[in-house]
Amino acid sequence: MSDVANGPVLAADGTPLKKRLGQALFRSKLRAFGLVVPLLLLILMAFLAPTLVFLKRGVYNDEFAKVMVNSQPLLAAWDAKSEPSDEMFNALHADLVQSRKDKSIGRVATRVNRELSGTRSMFTSTARKAEKMEPPFKDALIDANKKWANIEVWEAMKISNKSWTPAYLANAVDLKYNADGSFERKSEERRIHIKLFVRTMEISVIVTLLGVLLGYPVAFLMSSLQARTANLLLILVLLPFWTSLLVRTTAWIALLQGEGVMNDLFVLFGLAEDQNRFSLIYNKTGSLIAMTHILLPFMILPLYSVMKTIPPTYVRAAKSMGASNWTAFWRVYFPQTIPGIGAGGILVFILAISFYITPALVGGESGTMISNFIDFHMRDSLNWSLAAAMGAVLLVIVLFLYWLYDRIVGIDNMKLG
Amino acid sequence: MKLKSLLLGAAATTLAAGATAGEITVVSWGGAYTTSQVEAYHKPWIAETGNTILSEDYNGGLAEIKSQVEAGNVTWDLVDVELSDAVLGCDEGLLEPIDPSILPAGADGTAATDDFLPGTLHECAVANIVWSTIFAYDSSKMANGPTKIGDFFDTATYPGKRGLRKGPKANLELALAADGVAAEDIYDVLSTPEGVDRAFAKLDTIKGDVVWWEAGAQPPQLLADGEVAMTTAYNGRIFNAVAAEDKPFSIVWDSQIYDLDLWVIPKGAPNKDLAMEFLAYSTATEQLAAQASYISYGPARKSSAPLVGSFHNKPDLAMGPQMPTAPENFGTAIQNDFEFWADNTDELNERFNAWLAG
Numbered sequence: 001m002s003d004v005a006n007g008p009v010l011a012a013d014g015t016p017l018k019k020r021l022g023q024a025l026f027r028s029k030l031r032a033f034g035l036v037v038p039l040l041l042l043i044l045m046a047f048l049a050p051t052l053v054f055l056k057r058g059v060y061n062d063e064f065a066k067v068m069v070n071s072q073p074l075l076a077a078w079d080a081k082s083e084p085s086d087e088m089f090n091a092l093h094a095d096l097v098q099s100r101k102d103k104s105i106g107r108v109a110t111r112v113n114r115e116l117s118g119t120r121s122m123f124t125s126t127a128r129k130a131e132k133m134e135p136p137f138k139d140a141l142i143d144a145n146k147k148w149a150n151i152e153v154w155e156a157m158k159i160s161n162k163s164w165t166p167a168y169l170a171n172a173v174d175l176k177y178n179a180d181g182s183f184e185r186k187s188e189e190r191r192i193h194i195k196l197f198v199r200t201m202e203i204s205v206i207v208t209l210l211g212v213l214l215g216y217p218v219a220f221l222m223s224s225l226q227a228r229t230a231n232l233l234l235i236l237v238l239l240p241f242w243t244s245l246l247v248r249t250t251a252w253i254a255l256l257q258g259e260g261v262m263n264d265l266f267v268l269f270g271l272a273e274d275q276n277r278f279s280l281i282y283n284k285t286g287s288l289i290a291m292t293h294i295l296l297p298f299m300i301l302p303l304y305s306v307m308k309t310i311p312p313t314y315v316r317a318a319k320s321m322g323a324s325n326w327t328a329f330w331r332v333y334f335p336q337t338i339p340g341i342g343a344g345g346i347l348v349f350i351l352a353i354s355f356y357i358t359p360a361l362v363g364g365e366s367g368t369m370i371s372n373f374i375d376f377h378m379r380d381s382l383n384w385s386l387a388a389a390m391g392a393v394l395l396v397i398v399l400f401l402y403w404l405y406d407r408i409v410g411i412d413n414m415k416l417g
Numbered sequence: 418m419k420l421k422s423l424l425l426g427a428a429a430t431t432l433a434a435g436a437t438a439g440e441i442t443v444v445s446w447g448g449a450y451t452t453s454q455v456e457a458y459h460k461p462w463i464a465e466t467g468n469t470i471l472s473e474d475y476n477g478g479l480a481e482i483k484s485q486v487e488a489g490n491v492t493w494d495l496v497d498v499e500l501s502d503a504v505l506g507c508d509e510g511l512l513e514p515i516d517p518s519i520l521p522a523g524a525d526g527t528a529a530t531d532d533f534l535p536g537t538l539h540e541c542a543v544a545n546i547v548w549s550t551i552f553a554y555d556s557s558k559m560a561n562g563p564t565k566i567g568d569f570f571d572t573a574t575y576p577g578k579r580g581l582r583k584g585p586k587a588n589l590e591l592a593l594a595a596d597g598v599a600a601e602d603i604y605d606v607l608s609t610p611e612g613v614d615r616a617f618a619k620l621d622t623i624k625g626d627v628v629w630w631e632a633g634a635q636p637p638q639l640l641a642d643g644e645v646a647m648t649t650a651y652n653g654r655i656f657n658a659v660a661a662e663d664k665p666f667s668i669v670w671d672s673q674i675y676d677l678d679l680w681v682i683p684k685g686a687p688n689k690d691l692a693m694e695f696l697a698y699s700t701a702t703e704q705l706a707a708q709a710s711y712i713s714y715g716p717a718r719k720s721s722a723p724l725v726g727s728f729h730n731k732p733d734l735a736m737g738p739q740m741p742t743a744p745e746n747f748g749t750a751i752q753n754d755f756e757f758w759a760d761n762t763d764e765l766n767e768r769f770n771a772w773l774a775g
Contacts, residue, residue: 106508117764118608121756124508190764192771258644365629365773373770379480381766 055395058168058388063111064160067104068095075154075161080179084154089138092148093130100127108160114383115167116156122147155179168389173197193373193390197397200370203287203359204352210292211299211348212341219303219340224312234304241297249358252290256281256362287359287367294358295351299344306340342409350398370394438467441688441695444481445497446678447474448634449657453711454497456729458699461707468691476632479506482683486511491685494692498542500677501755501762507541513682514541519693523720524702532702537717542679543700546714549675549741549750550587553655554647555640557665566672569647570595570623577646580639583629585769586758587649587674590751592619594672604754613765617772629773640666656713656739660728670746676753677717713739 008016065072070091078088099105109123126144133140141148158179159167167177174191175183185191218237222230240248255261258277266272280286310333318328356371363369370390377387405411443459445451451474459470473493475481479502485491498506506512517538520529530538537544552569554562563575569591572579581588590603596619598606606612628645630636636650637658652673658664680696682689698704705716706724713736716722728734737743741750 103508103510106505106510109508110505113760114763118760120760124759190767190771192767192774195774368774376770380478381763382478382480382483383763 054388055392057385058392060164061385062163063107065163067099067108070094075158080155080158086138093137096127096130111160112156115159168385171386172389172393196370204349207291207352208345208349215296215299219300219307222304223307237297237300249290249361281362282364284367286362290358290362295348298347302343303340310336439691440469441494441691442471443495444473444475444493446633453708456711457708458704462698482511486684491683493683494686494688496681497678498681501758503539503542503679503681504755511684512541519697521701525720532718532720534717542681544677544679544717545700546678548714549652549673551652551668551673552647552649553666553668556667566595572626578626578628579623580628580630580636580645580648583631585765589616590674592616600749600751603751604757653712653714672749674751674753675741709736715740715742
């Protein structure tokens with residue numbers, strides 16, 4: 001008897017019950033996992049992998065080292081101070097001849113030109129002549145273009161030669177990475193990224209605050225009205241939410257421009273002179289107005305869903321015990337809506353920080369955000385590595401703020417409904 | 418001899434008719450410019466060969482070509498690009514080399530290599546037109562309009578907003594020209610740090626009055642809406658607004674900056690052979706001359722010049738004097754230096770963007 005009591009509980013077929021249970025659980029877990037596999041794969045393949053591959057471009061660029069195979073080890077070993085050796089010139093010549101043949105010289109030239117402006121044509125034009133050159137190649141190269149004797153050109157090549165490089169990340173925060181491994185700030189008239197990161201933060205914070213200010217009363221109204229009226233209001237909130245972003249932005253252009261509806265009204269009511277209309281668009285004001293409007297539903301919906309769950313009896317109880325309207329709201333009602341504000345706030349902020357279509361259309365110069373510059377480097381300057389580095393910096397900022405939010409408010413305290 | 422060429426022609430026609438009709442995607446700058454190409458190149462080619470053309474618009478630059486080639490998923494067959502992009506793209510291996518021997522001889526029998534204007538045939542590109550950046554104003558709103566590039570920067574005498582293309586290209590050259598630098602010295606001055614400072618200092622004087630445009634179709638619209646008093650623009654766009662829409666715009670040719678547009682074929686284009694055929698067809702003497710009756714861009718072939726007549730639906734509007742290359746327009750013209758821009762675009766873009774955001 002005691003044997004059975006102390007031994008493991010057995011299932012009908014004699015195996016320990018614990019093991020059977022584990023098997024059953026494992027099978028159901030496997031089934032559940034099987035159900036999420038398609039989504040998991042989609043996220044991995046279509047989102048995570050491309051993101052990581054692209055982020056890698058921000059720190060890894062082998063356009064130079066891949067092509068300039070002869071120069072590569074010599075440049076890596078060079079101290080960036082002494083005169084470039086004859087051997088380095090010979091290697092450069094061999095690489096120029098080869099890269100001209102396989103049409104890769106343009107990429108190399110573009111890569112070095114990013115480090116030192118004006119070197120692009122040195123590479124392409126010298127490469128055209130390289131095949132006919134005769135040794136000694138040092139003199140021949142300098143004959144073709146006297147700038148080959150400049151040590152800055154070689155320094156730029158040494159920087160480009162590093163495939164794993166902090167140069168782009170440095171550029172993304174307005175620093176210059178030097179051949180000897182040091183960093184320095186860029187000259188005043190070329191600093192722009194920090195300014196844009198700060199502006200992006202500023203606009204996103206203001207849009208979030210405006211969202212709370214404007215969205216809170218609407219959500220409150222909806223939660224306190226009868227279901228029928230509330231649903232009608234909800235549709236009014238959702239209608240613009242379902243409308244294309246582009247359409248809403250363009251509508252704001254019609255409303256806000258110099259000869260637009262708003263300014264016409266201002267003139268009509270004597271708030272502005274006809275000759276001196278307000279500039280409400282193609283500047284920061286334009287970005288702020290349009291973005292706040294577009295992101296407002298993301299604030300109202302979580303707020304509304306949280307407010308609906310707060311029993312009205314709490315406020316009545318507070319009032320019955322002598323609280324003033326304000327105290328009842330501030331001490332009893334408001335604290336219960338914080339999860340909604342948190343959820344709405346973080347949604348709006350993270351969406352705002354990466355906005356780019358709206359600022360591109362209505363932001364003018366002063367309303368331009370960092371995403372517009374990432375876009376610029378993707379489509380215009382074709383400096384994808386810099387775009388990736390700027391994206392990485394933005395991602396780090398967002399993750400940091402998320403962490404900060406978690407520390408201060410607590411992520412568990414967020415409620416999406 | 419005659420019989421032989423006749424037979425060859427007949428054989429070619431049978432071949433063309435025998436082959437199954439294909440489709441190519443041709444990409445250009447949109448608006449009046451694409452219209453001129455559709456009328457002069459696409460329609461006759463489609464009628465002759467039975468192939469179809471999918472016409473797409475873009476705003477210039479190599480970004481799309483680069484992404485398509487690098488992703489190995491090229492959808493464009495033929496693209497109309499600026500000279501600097503043709504050179505850059507060729508150097509970077511993004512474009513197919515083009516053998517000039519596929520180009521037909523001129524109508525007068527001159528070999529294609531001699532018939533094209535100097536510098537218009539490139540390793541990977543064939544030019545179709547010469548175009549120009551000019552500035553224009555609405556003459557119904559300004560009785561004594563500007564005549565010199567200096568007037569563009571003189572907001573005291575000529576009040577009102579100014580339209581400029583968003584980017585350093587052309588703007589820095591115009592700023593220096595307005596500051597008194599002679600056309601042939603512009604790029605020498607701009608190659609020095611002091612020259613760049615000088616150009617930006619000149620732009621500073623009108624910075625508060627500038628409306629920036631990006632697409633070629635915008636400047637005529639800005640002028641028509643009265644958003645700007647003067648604006649830089651591509652000369653053909655302004656001409657088209659005047660000729661086709663009867664807008665009261667005037668062009669100031671002083672210090673015009675002229676450049677080429679060229680056909681290029683992205684590396685790995687899906688219908689490369691057909692695109693080559695269309696490229697050769699569209700840059701023949703007749704087609705280039707026909708295009709010039711729709712828009713005031715100069716044909717890249719010498720043999721096309723004598724065939725240039727009048728605007729397609731206005732027989733009394735001669736196209737010759739509307740061209741950037743007409744002698745009366747060409748006096749102070751600046752040739753866009755693609756090598757300067759290939760070398761300095763990055764740095765000047767950075768500087769320009771910082772200047773703009775500051």
